[in-house]
Amino acid sequence: MEEGNLALQYLLSGVTKGSIYAIVAIGFNLIYSATGVLNFAQGEFVMLGGMIAYTLWQFLPLPVAVAASVVLVALIGCALEILFFRKLRRHSILHMIIITMGLSIVIQEAALHVWDEKVRSLPYFTGNEISSVHLFGAAISPQVIWVLGTAVVSVVFLHGFLRYTLQGRAMRACSSNPEAAALAGINISNMRTLSFGLSAALGGLAGCVISPITMTHYEMGAPLAIKGFAAAILGGFGNPMAAVVGGLFVGIVEAFSVSKMPAAYSDVVAFAILLLVLFVRPHGLFGEPTAESLREF
Amino acid sequence: MALLDVKSVRRSFGGIVAVDRVSFNVTDGQIKALIGPNGAGKTTLFNVISGLLKSETGHVSFKGKRISGLKPYQIARAGIARTFQNPTLFLQMSVLENVMVGRHSQTRCGFTGCCLRIPRQRREERAIRDTAMARLEYVGLTNLAAVSAGALPFGQRRMVELARALATEPSLLLLDEPASGLNTRETDDLGDLIRRICADGITVLLVEHDMSLVMDISDDIVVLHNGTPIAEGAPAVIQNDPKVISVYLGEDYQHVASGKEPALRLRQP
Amino acid sequence: MAKMRQVIFLTAVIASLVAVHLFLRAIGKEYCLTQLTMSVYYAIVVVGLCLVMGYAGQVSLGHGAFFALGGYTTAILTTHDFSRFQHAPWARALRQAHVFVVKQDLFSGQVMNVTPTIAFFAAMSVTFLVACLIGYPALRLKGHYLAMATLGFGLIVNKMLVGSALAGGADGITNVPEWRIAGLLTISGKTALRVQNYYVACGVALVLLLLLRNLVKSRVGRALLAIHDGETAAGAMGINTAGYKLKTFVLSALLAALAGVLFTHYTGGIAPSEAGALKSVRYVTLAAAGGMANLWGGAIVSTIINFFSLRGWFGTYDNAVFGAILIIIISLTPEGPLKPLGIWLRRAWDRCAGTLGNEHGAA
Numbered sequence: 059m060e061e062g063n064l065a066l067q068y069l070l071s072g073v074t075k076g077s078i079y080a081i082v083a084i085g086f087n088l089i090y091s092a093t094g095v096l097n098f099a100q101g102e103f104v105m106l107g108g109m110i111a112y113t114l115w116q117f118l119p120l121p122v123a124v125a126a127s128v129v130l131v132a133l134i135g136c137a138l139e140i141l142f143f144r145k146l147r148r149h150s151i152l153h154m155i156i157i158t159m160g161l162s163i164v165i166q167e168a169a170l171h172v173w174d175e176k177v178r179s180l181p182y183f184t185g186n187e188i189s190s191v192h193l194f195g196a197a198i199s200p201q202v203i204w205v206l207g208t209a210v211v212s213v214v215f216l217h218g219f220l221r222y223t224l225q226g227r228a229m230r231a232c233s234s235n236p237e238a239a240a241l242a243g244i245n246i247s248n249m250r251t252l253s254f255g256l257s258a259a260l261g262g263l264a265g266c267v268i269s270p271i272t273m274t275h276y277e278m279g280a281p282l283a284i285k286g287f288a289a290a291i292l293g294g295f296g297n298p299m300a301a302v303v304g305g306l307f308v309g310i311v312e313a314f315s316v317s318k319m320p321a322a323y324s325d326v327v328a329f330a331i332l333l334l335v336l337f338v339r340p341h342g343l344f345g346e347p348t349a350e351s352l353r354e355f
Numbered sequence: 356m357a358l359l360d361v362k363s364v365r366r367s368f369g370g371i372v373a374v375d376r377v378s379f380n381v382t383d384g385q386i387k388a389l390i391g392p393n394g395a396g397k398t399t400l401f402n403v404i405s406g407l408l409k410s411e412t413g414h415v416s417f418k419g420k421r422i423s424g425l426k427p428y429q430i431a432r433a434g435i436a437r438t439f440q441n442p443t444l445f446l447q448m449s450v451l452e453n454v455m456v457g458r459h460s461q462t463r464c465g466f467t468g469c470c471l472r473i474p475r476q477r478r479e480e481r482a483i484r485d486t487a488m489a490r491l492e493y494v495g496l497t498n499l500a501a502v503s504a505g506a507l508p509f510g511q512r513r514m515v516e517l518a519r520a521l522a523t524e525p526s527l528l529l530l531d532e533p534a535s536g537l538n539t540r541e542t543d544d545l546g547d548l549i550r551r552i553c554a555d556g557i558t559v560l561l562v563e564h565d566m567s568l569v570m571d572i573s574d575d576i577v578v579l580h581n582g583t584p585i586a587e588g589a590p591a592v593i594q595n596d597p598k599v600i601s602v603y604l605g606e607d608y609q610h611v612a613s614g615k616e617p618a619l620r621l622r623q624p
Numbered sequence: 625m626a627k628m629r630q631v632i633f634l635t636a637v638i639a640s641l642v643a644v645h646l647f648l649r650a651i652g653k654e655y656c657l658t659q660l661t662m663s664v665y666y667a668i669v670v671v672g673l674c675l676v677m678g679y680a681g682q683v684s685l686g687h688g689a690f691f692a693l694g695g696y697t698t699a700i701l702t703t704h705d706f707s708r709f710q711h712a713p714w715a716r717a718l719r720q721a722h723v724f725v726v727k728q729d730l731f732s733g734q735v736m737n738v739t740p741t742i743a744f745f746a747a748m749s750v751t752f753l754v755a756c757l758i759g760y761p762a763l764r765l766k767g768h769y770l771a772m773a774t775l776g777f778g779l780i781v782n783k784m785l786v787g788s789a790l791a792g793g794a795d796g797i798t799n800v801p802e803w804r805i806a807g808l809l810t811i812s813g814k815t816a817l818r819v820q821n822y823y824v825a826c827g828v829a830l831v832l833l834l835l836l837r838n839l840v841k842s843r844v845g846r847a848l849l850a851i852h853d854g855e856t857a858a859g860a861m862g863i864n865t866a867g868y869k870l871k872t873f874v875l876s877a878l879l880a881a882l883a884g885v886l887f888t889h890y891t892g893g894i895a896p897s898e899a900g901a902l903k904s905v906r907y908v909t910l911a912a913a914g915g916m917a918n919l920w921g922g923a924i925v926s927t928i929i930n931f932f933s934l935r936g937w938f939g940t941y942d943n944a945v946f947g948a949i950l951i952i953i954i955s956l957t958p959e960g961p962l963k964p965l966g967i968w969l970r971r972a973w974d975r976c977a978g979t980l981g982n983e984h985g986a987a
């Protein structure tokens with residue numbers, strides 16, 4: 059009975075973390091399909107969401123702080139696209155990678171100087187550190203429910219947005235065939251900016267909701283980006299919903315690995331998954347083995 | 356024995372069969388042409404022969420040995436050189452350096468030898484340069500040797516790519532639409548060049564749409580349509596084949612085939 | 625004529641290196657040579673990376689891991705106490721063969737370590753193996769996927785070093801002994817040997833640069849550029865693209881490891897951050913800033929910038945500076961700033977010369 063309980067705790071911890079990875083992965087997918095840019099700075103949106111919300115919470119009620127933070131992070135995302143990627147699309151993939159890595163570093167360092175290296179955290183949305191809810195025999199923090207709920211709502215919202223709204227369909231058109239979309243009257247530039255903004259907003263929201271559990275720290279962006287990328291690759295690039303499966307998988311495997319090896323190595327698990335997928339099956343679980351992974355430099 | 360033997364090659368993409376059970380061979384010393392409407396599978400066939408694509412059935416043999424399944428660089432080393440529909444010069448290098456790259460498979464110095472510049476490497480380097488210049492001279496472009504490849508117009512890029520392919524000392528040369536984008540004069544020069552190449556002992560297989568060139572220089576023609584061969588034979592035979600006429604050449608063609616007039620005339624309304 | 629230019633250039637470089645030393649001595653800041661030496665070792669990594677990125681066209685965001693592999697292998701072997709085996713016959717034989725050496729430690733006890741020379745060969749071998757193992761599957765990938773694979777590899781090495789007690793955990797390894805090579809040169813952090821080590825580092829870097837320059841101007845260099853410019857066409861020329869990419873990658877890994885070994889003996893220690901993503905990204909930044917296919921440019925730019933960084937001129941903005949360099953330089957001058965800078969300088973010079981000419985009464 060105890061064993062089962064422990065396993066369940068790990069599972070829930072994995073699902074919680076995995077939800078965040080899934081959201082980061084979805085963000086990767088959104089931007090990549092709309093712009094062809096792999097945004098290394100994706101994890102920084104999560105970090106910024108938590109940090110900005112923390113600052114706003116100092117003088118605003120929590121829900122308003124969170125909402126405002128999401129909006130601000132979305133605006134930052136749009137700004138990044140306009141400043142750095144609008145004019146620079148003619149650059150090679152290597153240059154794009156370098157630029158987004160540079161952005162990731164600069165954002166991280168800026169965060170260090172604005173908020174310093176102390177760890178921050180938002181308060182629990184409902185309850186506090188010691189409150190717990192009993193679910194399937196395990197005791198979990200109500201914040202976990204918030205995380206899972208946010209992830210589910212995000213995914214459902216995104217799915218609905220992409221499939222049923224005009225803007226969403228336009229974005230899908232852009233990603234599959236930009237020239238044809240442009241000819242059909244869709245403003246590609248705006249779609250690209252929108253994809254950045256949406257991706258940033260999702261990341262920021264994830265950052266707010268995970269903050270009470272994992273704390274927000276100026277350096278948390280980079281590992282998140284890599285694990286999110288691992289999740290996106292595992293699911294199959296180009297498929298946002300598969301990214302969710304990928305995220306959950308990475309999170310759960312990482313959670314269970316803590317029981318088997320020293321904590322310092324648990325990060326290695328996610329990176330090892332990344333390498334394994336890249337080497338063995340770059341198109342992921344649900345992707346098509348297209349020329350994507352073998353594209354010319 | 357045929358130099359190149361293509362047997363029952365089939366290749367599809369998704370649901371579309373690009374090349375369907377194509378078989379033909381190329382005899383040593385001849386100029387053979389592959390013609391057919393766009394989408395007939397000609398470039399796909401070239402890609403299968405040169406190893407960029409794998410055939411789903413059948414095989415390709417060269418000089419009696421199976422080459423299907425080999426990597427492109429191995430097939431190149433076996434003696435098959437090719438040009439591409441859109442000239443693929445190495446834009447960071449000069450014209451001469453591009454042709455020098457063609458000497459790669461015929462030379463040997465590796466990392467260590469090149470780092471240390473041992474005497475053998477220096478000799479080899481000089482030989483590479485000399486042979487490359489000779490190839491450029493063969494196509495008449497020695498004056499462009501130091502020019503950056505990216506600065507060349509289309510027609511000249513074609514020629515440089517040809518010189519580069521010749522530098523690999525091939526036994527079989529695959530030319531993918533060598534005359535596209537050339538005017539009548541340039542096409543005539545190209546025809547002379549190809550004949551000279553063949554006379555110097557290199558077998559040529561070309562894909563081409565310019566019928567005057569094809570009929571003029573080819574010893575043998577294979578006509579592809581929707582991925583399958585519909586006719587094969589000497590130019591005179593092909594010109595009069597009703598299937599070929601209806602599918603590709605057009606009814607007016609037989610009337611102009613004999614003279615030096617333009618190959619395809621617009622139909623009178 | 626070209627040979628004359630090379631000789632002049634080389635002489636100019638050597639002269640500048642000596643000039644820098646003498647200048648520092650003159651202003652009483654000879655201790656700056658320490659950071660300069662470290663920068664030169666880092667520059668060796670960057671030059672290897674230029675070969676991989678600028679010539680072969682492959683990206684590697686994990687080169688810090690190879691630097692660390694070299695450094696850590698030698699650090700562990702030369703500081704780990706093998707005394708347990710002291711009395712085993714094979715150990716005694718190895719002692720005779722100068723593989724092991726017995727020393728006094730701080731507490732007057734006896735410790736048995738591996739000699740630095742043997743450790744060096746071990747470091748090269750380990751790096752060779754790992755580079756082959758990682759390179760073979762990774763180099764079949766392209767673009768983003770290759771970038772992520774190398775990044776992931778670097779992070780795995782980094783995390784494993786942090787988590788390993790043998791590697792000293794988060795603090796790394798210190799007290800790495802000096803390395804006396806063939807009785808002539810000593811790689812050491814001792815103040816008395818500071819000048820010697822500066823010239824040793826510069827010498828090693830120069831020799832490597834010359835060798836690589838030869839490589840790049842040869843058939844191999846052309847093959848690499850061909851692979852970079854058009855891999856399909858390169859294959860059609862009979863170039864074994866996969867083989868060349870792997871060889872170049874492994875060569876650059878060995879260069880990084882060599883730099884790591886020398887660096888570790890020079891500074892007397894190594895830390896896991898050397899394998900971290902930030903360091904690896906720095907190498908890429910510097911390679912790009914020097915002009916990716918420009919070996920000399922990469923070496924010079926990286927030495928200068930690293931020197932400033934190590935001297936603390938960037939303060940707490942150290943990482944931010946590298947990030948900013950990345951963004952600015954790549955957005956504005958994708959091929960590196962040196963060429964546009966050179967062109968700009970020449971135009972400015974022409975304009976000045978032109979105005980002077982006009983003043984002297986040209987038509």
